[in-house]
Amino acid sequence: MKLLEYxxxxxxxxxxxxxxxxxxxxxxxxxxxxxxELGPVAIKAQVPVGGRGKAGGIKLAKTPDEARAAxxxxxxxxxxxxKVPLVYCExxxxxxxxxxxxxxxxxxxxxxxxxxxxxxxxxIEQVAEESPGSIARLYPNPWRGPLDFELTQLVYDxxxxxxxxxxxxxxxxxxxxxxxxxxxxxxxxxxxxxxKGEVVAGDAKLEIDENAAWRHKDLEQRFGAVIEGDPFEVExxxxxxxxxxxxxxxxxxxxxxxxxxxxxxxxxxxxxxxANFCDIGxxxxxxxxxxxxxxxLMNPRVKGVLINVFGGITRGDEVAKGxxxxxxxxxxxxxxxxxxxxxxxxxxxxxxxxxxIEPGVSAWEAAQKIVGLTRAPAxx
Amino acid sequence: xxxxxxxxxxxxxxxxxxxxxxxxxxxxxxxGTKVVGGTSPGKGGTTHxxxxxxxxxxxxxxxxxxxxxxxFVPPPFAPDAIMEAAANGLELIVCITEGIPIQDMIQVxxxxxxxxxxxxxxxxxxxxxxxxxxxxxxxxQRITSPGHVGLVSRSGxxxxxxxxxxxAAGMGQSTIVGIGGDPVLGLTFRDVVEMFEQDPQTTHLxxxxxxxxxxxxxxxxxxxxxxxxxxxxFISGRTAPEGKRMGHAGAIISGNxxxxxxxxxxxxxxxxxxxxxxxxxxxxxxxx
Numbered sequence: 002m003k004l005l006e007y008x009x010x011x012x013x014x015x016x017x018x019x020x021x022x023x024x025x026x027x028x029x030x031x032x033x034x035x036x037x038e039l040g041p042v043a044i045k046a047q048v049p050v051g052g053r054g055k056a057g058g059i060k061l062a063k064t065p066d067e068a069r070a071a072x073x074x075x076x077x078x079x080x081x082x083x084k085v086p087l088v089y090c091e092x093x094x095x096x097x098x099x100x101x102x103x104x105x106x107x108x109x110x111x112x113x114x115x116x117x118x119x120x121x122x123x124x125i126e127q128v129a130e131e132s133p134g135s136i137a138r139l140y141p142n143p144w145r146g147p148l149d150f151e152l153t154q155l156v157y158d159x160x161x162x163x164x165x166x167x168x169x170x171x172x173x174x175x176x177x178x179x180x181x182x183x184x185x186x187x188x189x190x191x192x193x194x195x196x197k198g199e200v201v202a203g204d205a206k207l208e209i210d211e212n213a214a215w216r217h218k219d220l221e222q223r224f225g226a227v228i229e230g231d232p233f234e235v236e237x238x239x240x241x242x243x244x245x246x247x248x249x250x251x252x253x254x255x256x257x258x259x260x261x262x263x264x265x266x267x268x269x270x271x272x273x274x275x276a277n278f279c280d281i282g283x284x285x286x287x288x289x290x291x292x293x294x295x296x297x298l299m300n301p302r303v304k305g306v307l308i309n310v311f312g313g314i315t316r317g318d319e320v321a322k323g324x325x326x327x328x329x330x331x332x333x334x335x336x337x338x339x340x341x342x343x344x345x346x347x348x349x350x351x352x353x354x355x356x357x358i359e360p361g362v363s364a365w366e367a368a369q370k371i372v373g374l375t376r377a378p379a380x381x
Numbered sequence: 382x383x384x385x386x387x388x389x390x391x392x393x394x395x396x397x398x399x400x401x402x403x404x405x406x407x408x409x410x411x412x413g414t415k416v417v418g419g420t421s422p423g424k425g426g427t428t429h430x431x432x433x434x435x436x437x438x439x440x441x442x443x444x445x446x447x448x449x450x451x452x453f454v455p456p457p458f459a460p461d462a463i464m465e466a467a468a469n470g471l472e473l474i475v476c477i478t479e480g481i482p483i484q485d486m487i488q489v490x491x492x493x494x495x496x497x498x499x500x501x502x503x504x505x506x507x508x509x510x511x512x513x514x515x516x517x518x519x520x521x522q523r524i525t526s527p528g529h530v531g532l533v534s535r536s537g538x539x540x541x542x543x544x545x546x547x548x549a550a551g552m553g554q555s556t557i558v559g560i561g562g563d564p565v566l567g568l569t570f571r572d573v574v575e576m577f578e579q580d581p582q583t584t585h586l587x588x589x590x591x592x593x594x595x596x597x598x599x600x601x602x603x604x605x606x607x608x609x610x611x612x613x614x615f616i617s618g619r620t621a622p623e624g625k626r627m628g629h630a631g632a633i634i635s636g637n638x639x640x641x642x643x644x645x646x647x648x649x650x651x652x653x654x655x656x657x658x659x660x661x662x663x664x665x666x667x668x669x
Contacts, residue, residue, distance in 0.1 A: 265618075
């Protein structure tokens with residue numbers, strides 16, 4: 002779960018990290034009220050994706066009227082597919098210097114990596130590419146976390162020795178997000194040293210491991226509902242499906258992430274574009290297929306559906322029956338091509354044909370078929 | 382011959398009395414796997430599927446001399462089950478469980494450094510099968526046949542798909558290994574490729590990778606140093622949308638690695654044929 006900035010900051014504050022004063026505003030009037038209370042503020046779009054500054058999602062406001070106007074513009078704006086549900090109004094900091102601090106999972110090392118750089122700010126990726134040595138790194142022991150001397154070394158490695166104490170202590174607090182929150186990525190960029198010498202989180206990114214949601218039901222309840230993602234993805238999540246929205250016109254259902262991805266590749270190779278895909282996992286029970294098809298068909302852009310299922314443990318004839326039942330229950334009229342393979346595939350294909358569903362022998366042939374069928378005008 | 386698993390491997394199933402554990406233990410026995418028992422805390426002393434059930438792995442190992450394990454327990458208990466298996470000297474630990482928190486797996490990986498003999502496959506993987514001989518996990522035996530092709534894959538269903546195509550084409554397999562798709566896992570492509578390289582029965586190799594991480598690139602680096610295996614690689618996810626990124630941390634550590642392009646280029650540079658679709662794999666393997 003990728004948290005919004007204000008949510009991440011709330012959590013950082015609960016770990017003892019200092020954050021600027023701020024107020025959440027759902028409406029322009031609330032933004033004006035926040036400015037009246039806090040003085041000059043930055044009005045910041047709350048979306049779980051990077052690049053909002055460049056997309057016009059951050060504006061400065063000196064007066065309540067300016068804050069109202071800025072919030073008017075930003076709320077409801079679309080940033081990389083996310084509709085902005087609310088803004089965060091935050092007092093501006095008097096910045097002395099900006100530092101980068103973050104941790105994430107280094108897949109190759111199978112470990113968490115802590116990173117610290119004296120060159121914080123938006124250009125950190127460029128810094129990483131041009132002078133990787135300027136980013137100090139530490140792989141803390143996952144059982145006991147970073148030790149004091151390791152952190153001291155990290156801070157000196159980053160050239161921030163004069164701030165060794167306050168930064169080490171802050172990193173220790175941030176690291177609590179791993180054992181306490183199951184964070185897989187946390188980033189404070191910039192970490193601001195103010196003119197008064199305070200260390201404050203200027204921005205915050207926090208991602209919580211979905212696999213650990215059962216340990217943090219409170220977080221989902223507190224924050225989950227606010228993030229307005231794609232409405233179809235939200236619906237799919239409610240139904241317990243793995244679903245991704247894309248921008249083409251062909252719906253894809255497959256079992257297994259690898260098979261879904263290779264089906265996307267084939268549809269694109271055949272000249273089509275996927276509207277979405279739904280991974281129904283191993284097996285292919287009728288009710289799961291029906292659920293997946295129902296979500297796929299909610300998207301009005303979908304002009305046809307390709308189902309690519311490999312029946313391993315589940316037999317092909319059972320999968321075919323499930324697909325027929327699902328189509329009939331949903332009264333689906335759009336073109337449907339099913340590529341069914343694996344155990345008892347011939348029996349499965351025969352069942353599909355009897356019920357007027359076009360079977361594809363290979364995934365490639367099926368991809369070409371659905372692309373051909375969706376080029377003709379569709380009747381829903 | 383084969384890698385990792387043969388007729389002599391003595392297997393216990395952790396979570397043998399559960400629904401999944403029961404079903405797949407039956408399947409494993411059907412292949413001929415030497416399953417010698419299982420664990421289920423509180424049910425020690427009983428039998429299940431005609432096999433002895435123990436409370437702990439230590440008790441199971443003492444009584445059965447097991448040297449491998451298949452784990453079918455839910456995510457909250459799987460990390461401990463893996464460590465229990467390693468601490469009791471099991472050399473092959475196959476964890477099928479899907480949905481283990483990443484931070485738990487990072488701790489498990491660190492724990493395993495103290496048990497260099499223990500080799501973990503997965504988690505969140507379909508397991509492995511030496512066709513006609515033995516399997517640990519959930520790969521359907523019907524799609525396999527004994528032979529000389531080594532198959533290693535991150536994806537479950539693509540493994541079945543390619544295994545099935547190889548079998549239909551009369552190209553049997555020495556061992557099929559599903560390493561799993563989680564970001565933090567046990568055996569890597571490189572580890573498994575190295576084992577196939579050492580296995581005299583294996584003459585051909587199929588590597589099925591996907592976007593993310595750089596395990597495929599590392600296996601390609603190994604193959605580039607010279608290999609006797611005739612190898613075909615396939616990468617899924619060429620057209621998958623980029624994840625919606627929030628912070629920079631991921632980009633700082635991974636740079637340009639991890640894309641389908643980077644992986645395909647790494648294999649091509651190693652002289653490995655790269656299949657455009659899974660349908661092309663059999664043909665390329667024939668002409669390799």
